[in-house]
Amino acid sequence: MTAPGGSNGGIRPQEAVERALAAARCDGCVVIADETSSANLRWAGNTLTTDGVSRSRQLTVVAISRDGKDARAGVVSRAGVRADQIEDVVREAEREAGQGSPAEDAQPLLEPGDEVASGASAAWDGPVTSTGIGVFRSFSTALGEAFGAAAAAGQRLYGFAQHRETSTFLGTSTGLRLRHDQPAGQVDMNAKSADLARSAWAGQGTRDFADVDVGALVADLTRRLEWARRRVELPAGRYETLLPPAAVADLLIYLYWSAGAKDALDGRTVFSQPGGGTRVGERLSGLPLTLRSDPSPAAAPALRCAPFVIAHASTRRSSVFDNGLGLQPTDWISGGELAALAQTRHSAGLSGLPVTPMIGNLVLDGRGSASLDEMVGRTGHGLLLTCLWYIREVDPQTLLLTGLTRDGTYLVENGEVTAAVNNFRFNESPVGMLARVTEAGVTGPALSREWGDYFTRTAMPPLRVDGFNMSSMSQAS
């Protein structure tokens, strides 16, 4: 669907950016206009619970006031700004810039000709594409049929489907005009036996729902519910554990978010070098694992993300001064060694490392070719997980994380899944775990259970981990 200009309060986002830049009197200005539309369906126990569509429009103005080497930045972001309110937003940002203290991440704004994104972004002038409830028309029909079949088979289906389109227009007083259109979608599907004792989950990221096969998702869950017909109790302890791609994504997305260069330089993360500096260059895994992000249009469609920095606020891992900076394919871990940390230009200057900002996708590749089923077939005695849940940091020194196994924890004996077991609370560090990975399978699309609402673009292999620390039993089923 294409939204008519009238839906934008009478002004196109491109024009809002130009007007804001024209109104600016400060020493530098960045303007970001975001147009977002989304649609969602949620269900439980074979029936709808909530639904909805929404549209939003956000104008963010970064006003920069320079005084010698110092720069102060005021950031004001407002929803639903009308044409006649644009100048007010700019003035407010300029006022805040005047009131703040010098920004520690101050840098010159990028200009055309600097290392900025070029032809990679969408055409600036084109219309904004929006989504609506219609994106689910065939999906909801298939889902309704699946509810009927599930009820007949003594199953209950729970889950969520969401689709979102965001168009981001970035302009600077130095002449940059960059646009990125990002479709993003996800499906979570959870099947339970009628007595709720058995539960299985599958998730999928999608750009447009054309590739979502409800029947295939439900068939996979039915197979897992069958595995759980036999159930055994296992005590806490360290187990050889097979992590499917979703569970690998659960752990490695958190590792990625924890890989900020500035915190590492400050001596306060697992990636800090004792005595100063960072652990870049240090071996983390004996396997040739590569953890990378690829913002190029050559990335698989499901992974495509913004090819330039879009920063609505400065934080420890992002800087409003870097807006528009072109992103390059980046190895965070290369051949098992820590290769890069998430940088701003400011932190790169402090660390003497390349400028490698965060990117909106994440891929782990271990050069493996085995499927998860094949890895199960080669397992003598171990656990097979489905996904992890309620993951929280316990100790930043080692990046110790805790959390639970969820919706299908299975016992593997002599190459076969023989039973479902109780869930566990784990205490594990994804960094420490990399040293105990003994096998990586083939990399494929993965949706993190824990972080899939925020980070949908991941591809991971299944991993075999030695001595995964299951700290205690959970009664949850």
Added chain:
Amino acid sequence: MAGKAIDPGFTAYPLRELAAAALQRAADLGAARADFRAERIREQQISLSDGSLETLFDGDDLGLAVRVVVDGTWGFASAVDLTQAAALRAAAEAVEVAKVAAAINAEPIELADEPAYGDVSWLSAYETDPFEVSVADKVALLAGWSSGLLGHDRIDHVDASLHQVRECKFYADGATTALQQRVRLHPQVTAVAVEPGGRFETMRTLAPPAGRGLEYLGGGAWAGPGAWDFPAELAQLPELLAGKLAAPGVRPGRYDLVIDPSNLWLVIHESIGHATELDRALGYEAAYAGTTFATPDKCGSLQYGSPPMHVTGDRTAEHGLATVGYDDEGVAAQSWDLIAGGVLTGYQLDRRMARMQGLGRSNGCAFADSPGHMPIQRMANVSLRPAEGGPSTQELIAGVEDGIYILGDKSWSIDMQRYNFQFTGQRFYQISRGRLAGQLRDVAYQATTTDFWNAMEAVGGPQTYLLGGAFNCGKGQPSQVAPVSHGCPSVLMRGVRILNTAEEGA
């Protein structure tokens, strides 16, 4: 109080006209029921790193939402422009959503009755609207706190932040029209020490987020009642951090615990607050946030905890983060029992669930975090009642031979049915023969909810009571956040499992 009025920038919109147009359009298109919401949420985040400005972000969210029931199915749509055209379009879109969603709906939506309140307004209890004070003054305060701490040679880094929110909401359903505004603040300071060998520790202020204005920060132009004593708390941080660095690691095992309210509020949140949400019990969150072990068949019989345990849900506590005048279904704020004498007695409800379960009136827990989201059942302030004339924290500690006193929240995690949890804290003191005997480090405690609360031997008196809380309780898909407070006294627990987190990560 000057300046204490609902944001004129919000009330300037033709809210009543928009509501009337949207509700009429929904009815014309076949909606059996409709409600209208408009919101403006102002937010400002200021963060300093080692005294330098790291984040200065001033944002808002604005929009309207229409929720309908068409042929027994929910429909919901929202728009960003507060205009007649957008309101009419949202009403039509909501009806369209209900028609598409009908393909997967098997349970007709009906809502519990609620009295009509007419045209009402409500303002939370605060003195100084943080958005009426200049950024410069707030940055200067945080910078002063930071430089004071950075002057200590034991402190290597200081993070100081202030998160401020002002939420304006307008609701209309034809029976009730409610205009509301509330303000909240979350100030935090963390000191970091890094040893030459690479080991590092942190110590954070215990000041909870509060439904208060800038007077909460104390001093200056915004002096007023209810200030937290930041000077005193900041003055203690260097020594507390040094003590933690020098502390021995805890020996794993079972210990008696005295838990300070600055730590216990989060256990209440996770193991009682979420476990007594009826939408979880009914499975609406089964694929995401999870369900609960405290199912309705156990209401009235489940021995949740020991007899001194009395837990209430409320949307009325002054300065509570979940406190409102009316919820997002026009239900007036209430207070009710969830656990009495240790026995499960109640749930948190919205109007749909109250009707479906035959529970009479809703207790007012429907809430949407933004105009773009449909209301779902969200947590009330869930609080543990202190014992009248009960012991002080010191007296609770005196009753422990070999144990640990825990203050401040840090890490938390609980399973999807709210059985198995693990928490850490800001600081831990060894208790030996009834007295504190220095700090311990690397402490985590693990328990199963009902084991834990049944191990509660004593509840402190009102003098130990503190209203803790969080801005960021997450639930629902699409994901929504909600602010919520939890009041509690200090408590004494017997025989809780303690882990050493350094050993867990080895």
